[in-house]
Amino acid sequence: MYLKYLLICFALFSIKANSQIVEEKKNFRAADSLLKEHSFSVHRDNYFLTGMPLNEAVTRNNADVKYQVSFKLRLNSKPLWGGFFPYLMYTQKAFWDIYASSKPFSEINFNPGIAIVRPFYLKGGRLTYGTISLEHESNGRDSIYSRTWNMLAFSLKSQVSPRWTVGIRGWIPLVDKEDNPGLTKYVGYGEASATYQIKPGRWSADILFRKGSGLINYGSLQTQLNWKPYRDENYYVTLQWFVGYTESLIDYQEHKSMIRLGFTIKPENMGIF
Structure with a gap:
């Protein structure tokens, strides 16, 4: 018994x-x-691109090099309460007038931040990252050339199919209106992104749309076509087109249309946002 x-x-x-x-x-x-992933890894795209404007005559002063360095550091190998992973992030974007006589840097934007990321699966096994971040962005200058703002951001990024990855991100902007009049109109309150694997492992396309607070004005659109020459290497040949506002903070009120070509190193996975 x-x-x-x-x-x-x-x-x-x-x-x-x-x-x-x-x-x-x-x-x-x-x-x-x-x-x-390694605890220290690529955050956003790291690229080195050169190009020219499409909406004005090309000169040595408006053709440039644009490059970006971006990385993140996962602070813990085990999730915190609620399944969140803490991260430190840093992105630096520079505009280099390499074709001008003295080859000056016209602008450098600094974007450090902290984030907590919650990975989970949506219905159908779609890997998704939910992220809450607190970020600062500025150009490190003073006086009338100072451009700075902070944001509390919330994002969702999901691999909705083997070829499609989509994301949506919204933020609460914290802006010094005295130094940056009207900046909120141009940076807006959110953005949407998508990546499509045209030929997985070789060709992909990215799109990033940021909506300004104006009804039809402001905002920006950035598209990229990426080609990976070697399947075993993590770098791409990239053709990028940007049109709109806030490509750089110093000229956030200027409408630009720039096409550039160069090299990109991408996150190994879909990236946290």
Whole structure:
């Protein structure tokens, strides 16, 4: 009799233990997508592009080089309460007038931040990252050339199919209106992005749309066509077109249309936002 009850208890314990293991694997499966990256990794695209304007005559003073360095650091190898992973982030974007006589840098924008990221699966097994971040962006200058703002941002990015990755991001802008009159109209309150794998492992296309607060004015659109010459390497030849406002902070009120060509290093996975 006691042996019977012992066997029943053992069976129930085994079922409970197995179900707990399955549940833990299910819970941490999405987290593995972050953990398989190195703790120090590429955040946004890192690129070096050169190009010219499409909406005005090309001169040595308006053709330029634009490059971006962006990385992130995961601070913990285990999720915090709620399944969130903490990150430090840094992005620096520079505009270099390399064709002008003295080759000056016309603008450098600095964008440090902190974030917590929650990986999970939507219905159908679609890997998704939910992110809350606090960020600062400025050009590091003073007086009338100072451009600076902060944001509290919320984003969702999801791999909706083997070829499509889409994202949406909104923020609460915190702007010094004295130094940056009307900046909120141009940076807006959110953006949407999408990446399509035209030929997986070789060709892809990106689009980033930022809506300004104006009804039809302001905002920006950036599109990229990327070609990977070698499947085993993580760099691409990129053709990028930008049209709109706030490509750089110093000229946020100027409408620009620039086409550029160069090299890009992308995040190994879909990136947190």
